[in-house]
Amino acid sequence: MSVFYDHLVGLDELHNELADVGLPFKDHYDLLNQADSILHNEVLNVILIILPVDYHEQFLKGFNERPQDHQHLVYLRQFDPGIDTKIQETARKTKEKIKEDLKKVKKK
């Protein structure tokens, strides 16, 4: 676990889907890193939407200094108690899109 919301996102499904494609080891993990980056952008977008603009700077600074700190989630819940669900939902939708593309490539 490297970021405070990792337990809400999870890359296991994508890892398994990529494993089915049978790619070389390096390609597999490069793609997994890209998927991680996509999810990161999407989740950060949701977080900044629920957080008032005045707090963006403080949050980004704290997130950069302590990415793993679970207190960030506690802090965000003060602004939106349903932030956990929103992050989960965003991650699920993003992963679905990626999986659809993966299926198309598998069929080729």
Place this chain on the structure above:
Amino acid sequence: MFDKFFGSTNKSESLRNIFSTHEQNSYTKLHQNHPHLRELLDRHNIDLKNIRKNSVKIGAAAAVLGAFLAIPFLLGHPNQDQQPPQGVENSHTSPPPDASVLNPEGRSQPSGIRISPSAQIDSQGAQGSSGQKDGSGSFPGGVGDGSLESKSQGHKYGRSYLAPPKEHGLHDLGLHKGEDKGKGAGKGHEGAHPEDLEINHPEKGEEV
């Protein structure tokens, strides 16, 4: 075989393109929704991609540091499950299992540690020189624990104060071979003077 290899290469390439498109779209969406984000990131020198990479580095560094810190701990605390030598095992009275002392870290202390130095001094004083024969009890680490009947353990500890005294005790009494120097004088049985015994040797020419 080649079909399979080139097939996976093609798949990798097409997947890479798809994922790159997704990544670019998500990045664009983030900055469109939050136009002030770029300014904030520049102001604090934040790279969004590096946040995750740095956190992985921190975790790896912590793991390496923890491993280095654990080395002296492991070296300094040998496994207590090791069986002592047979002779030692037989010669000492082991405490009951429930009496074993656990320190805060959960390791069992050797039984020798439970004897406080002051208690040892008292017991030696009470027993006099006979108490010195139990040299093992004075070893601070408790390594010699249970060797009450064993002979000199100088081979184990070197010739230091830790080695128990020799059994014959001559060194402790200052009695070395050929160095009596009359220390024993007066202690032997003197007996009566020959004149007192009334023994008269016959002189020359005198008949007995």
